Amino acid sequence: MKAIAVTPGAGVPEVVERPVPDPSPGEALVRICRVGVDGTDYEVIDGTHGGVPDGDDRLILGHEAVGIVADANGTALEEGQYVVPTVRRPPPGVETNAYFERGEPDMAPDGEYVERGIVGAHGFMAEFVTSPADCLVPIPADLAPMGFLVEPISITEKAIEHARATRSAFDWQPASALVLGTGSLGLLTTAMLTETLEYDRVYCLGRKDRPHPTIDIVDRLGATYIDSRETPVSEIPAAYEPMDLVYEATGHAKHAFEAIEALAPNGVAALLGVPGDRTFEVDGGHLHRELVLSNKALVGSVNSNRGHFEAAVDTLSALPDWVLAEIVSGVYDLTDLERAFPEAIAPVAAAGGGSTVRPDDDTTIKTAVEFEDI
Amino acid sequence: MKAIAVTPGAGVPEVVERPVPDPSPGEALVRICRVGVDGTDYEVIDGTHGGVPDGDDRLILGHEAVGIVADANGTALEEGQYVVPTVRRPPPGVETNAYFERGEPDMAPDGEYVERGIVGAHGFMAEFVTSPADCLVPIPADLAPMGFLVEPISITEKAIEHARATRSAFDWQPASALVLGTGSLGLLTTAMLTETLEYDRVYCLGRKDRPHPTIDIVDRLGATYIDSRETPVSEIPAAYEPMDLVYEATGHAKHAFEAIEALAPNGVAALLGVPGDRTFEVDGGHLHRELVLSNKALVGSVNSNRGHFEAAVDTLSALPDWVLAEIVSGVYDLTDLERAFPEAIAPVAAAGGGSTVRPDDDTTIKTAVEFEDI
Secondary structure (H helix, E strand, O other): OOOEOOOOOOHHHHHHHEOOOOOOEEEEEEEEEEEOOOOOHHHHHHHOOOOOOOOOOEEEEEEEEEEEEEOOOOOOOOOOEEEEEOOOOOOOOOOHHHHHOOOHHHHOOOOOOOEEOEEEEEEOOEEEEEEEEHEEEOOHHHHHHHHHOOOHHHHHHHHHHHHHHHHOOOOOOOOOEEEEEOHHHHHHHHHHHHOOOOEEEEEEEOOOOOOOOOHHHHHOOOOEEEOOOOHHHHHHHHHOEEEEEEEEOOHHHHHHHHHHHHHHEEEEEEEOOOOOOEEOEEEHHHHHHHHHHHHOOEOOOOOHHHHHHHHHHHHHHOOOOOHHHHHHHEEEHHHHHHEEEHHHHHHHHHHHHOOOOOOOOOOOOEEEEEOOOO | OOOEEEEEOOOOOOOEEOOOOOHHHHHHEEEEEEEEEOOHHHHHHHHHOOEEEOOOOOOOOOOEEEEEEEEEOOOOOOOEEEEEEEOOOOOOOOOOHHHHOHHHHHHOOOOOEEEOEEEOOOOOOOOOEEHHHHEEEOOOHHHHHHHHHHHHHHHHHHHHHHHHHHOOOOOOOOOEEEEOOOOOOHHHHHHHHOOOOOOOEEEEEEOOOOOOOHHHHHHHOOOEEOOOOOOOHHHHHHHHOOOEEEEOOOHHHHHHHHHHHEEEEEEEEEEEEOOOOOOEEEHHHHHHHHHHHOOOOEOOOOOOOOHHHHHHHHHHHHHOHHHHHHHEEEEEHHHHHHHHHHHHHHHHHHHOOOOOOOOOOOOOEEEEEEEOOO
């Protein structure tokens, strides 16, 4: 079968041949339909995050998948059922651990998990994959074409759940929310905030010029686009309003700190980005005092568990079709990897032209690779 | 009647004469017995925090009080009942607001409250005070001598409640806790963590040399004293262990950031200190990434509400007598203000000797002013 693999650091994914895997007892065989591409994939491609399984030199990519059960293999799944696989698995040689046993692999610390397609385990960009049946979340057939969005939506389900939890000791009624980042996760979250979470006022911070399809989506959702080049995060409360919720999806390290200043009293900032080391000055006394005197909170969030995937299926069904169609800018088959991974291919394609800078004005929002028609 | 007032910035409190206040409908008249002195009082004395009521030039100090109902004034309270007053009240001219109505004045933002003895309202260091009956929390007579500890304990009740809330979206079973600070709040919290909250392993960070009464308390509680001059906060995980909970009670701005590094995966740091502005460098990329990839949280906490005072009364009754006796290093009457406020008096007393530095090796832990025998 065909799969998409990468040598971390090589900069480009490639099509490889692999044997169709055999499901072990308790596992099902899944024919993969579509797999989304996100920023984490580019970090894996670049070699800045994640890693290959022990003893391997290449990693099969892909952690945002939707597929169809090809062989239920005696599990409770039904053949022909569309499913979305969760991402974390116990580490090699370990059947389970306390985090997996209580259904919270997303809270497992480093070393207590692998992540398919990211670190230590092959991903879902293959014609067939096997997975324990309890890591396969059923999805209705009508949602399957966009099923690869369930994983990114589940990331926000978890982050919002944890952010709400931080505020659960009092009567918190958030009305304003600021999303930092206009990538696909930022846009999906903006759509969730306006459409399903029913925040009254939603803002989305980016650094793109109008006209741009991402800004069109923000506008059409009834959210307010803020250009970070005109209004830095710390000035947003004065220019717009202080925010009950800030959702950081940029990986820009300063945003974690500036978010404290963007918050309204009793607000919470959920941090999702994974920046590299970066040293800079902060007025730490001011930020510390702000956190205390205004009862503010910061909460980091990574990965998601089966409950978040199930919530994400419901969210996917509730989001307007148009916003999904606009966010998914292209679905490409294996013959078209340059378009499926535009940010990975760009440096190579442009090598003769002298530029290796990834295009900033690209209109790509979210791509997916298609292995099988839905 | 006699009261203790301060002109913020003058550096010393003084005894003043005031008329005995008249309770309005819904208020009781309380004869004050004892009032604790804490770091916030010194900030008010120094003029770095808080402020006098509009139209006044001096503030009556005191926010940690215990008294006895002298005139129930038709309220449901009983005369002779010991009570502890809560601290926040609606701002002048406002009868109530949404925060007070739902019993959460501790979550009110700046401008929506005053704090008795701290900002905008006279405090409890007076022979008599009036208070709305619903801001007076009954306390059994046998606890009354230490009743002025209910307010500081309530601060920790709230902070721990909010810290636990941040971790309520998953199965959090904390076992290790680090208290930053060996002031009276740090020691009370250390005692709560070992005695009533039943953390398995508790650490307390200070910068004092042995032998010292505060370190003796830490030892006797079965907690581990860490000298910050030998082991900075960020090195504590390697030298001891990563912490499920960090409780910051130093007001040292760097601690808010170093706490992130001291935390175990899924841990939370509760911030209580109120530092002034202070700019310094941080590896913000590292801290941001740590928060995200290890699901860590930071939560600021200020003040406390009636529910926290009620919980604090229970905690006070559960703490061993010896620890309360050791933490309260002295109770002084109005003729002995120099000993009741050793840190405020010290610069003046030492002025002839050339030193205005507050004594670092002082063995004072917690003092209180006594207005009436209990």
